[in-house]
Amino acid sequence: MRQRTGDQDRPAESVARSSITPSGGAQVPVLYAWDVDGPRGGECGVTDDRDRAISRVTRGLRDAGSGTSGRVRKVVASASGSVEYLELDRVGEARRDEGTGAVVWTGG
Numbered sequence: 001m002r003q004r005t006g007d008q009d010r011p012a013e014s015v016a017r018s019s020i021t022p023s024g025g026a027q028v029p030v031l032y033a034w035d036v037d038g039p040r041g042g043e044c045g046v047t048d049d050r051d052r053a054i055s056r057v058t059r060g061l062r063d064a065g066s067g068t069s070g071r072v073r074k075v076v077a078s079a080s081g082s083v084e085y086l087e088l089d090r091v092g093e094a095r096r097d098e099g100t101g102a103v104v105w106t107g108g
Contacts, residue, residue: 033075033085036060038068046075050091054105061096061103070094 032053035044037084043060057070069107071093075085090108 023062023098030074030088031075031077031085032069032091033087034072036064036068036070038064046085047064050074054092057094058103061094062101064096066096066098068096 001091020027026057029045029048033044033046033049034053034057035041036057043056045053046058047056051071057072061070072091072094073085073087074091075087078084078086090107092105094103094105097104
């Protein structure tokens with residue numbers, strides 16, 4: 001499902017923040033990892049706010065050049081002790097439309 005907001009289409013979800021409870025019983029916060037990748041580099045981050053992650057990708061794509069794409073993934077921190085995230089789901093992927101300059105979201 002997609003939601004129209006302003007001049008952008010974006011994946012829709014009813015709950016912005018949540019947690020999961022693995023078999024061990026302790027709640028683990030759900031986070032949102034976001035990435036913007038382009039020919040000249042990119043940017044990335046992690047937040048507990050789904051809408052903030054989508055906004056960061058949208059802003060990054062609006063400021064980026066041609067050939068740039070972005071994505072938001074629902075993740076949890078790994079319990080292994082290393083700094084890594086385990087992907088739970090793909091929230092959406094986005095690209096900048098070359099003809100109009102609009103940010104177009106797919107998936108979710």
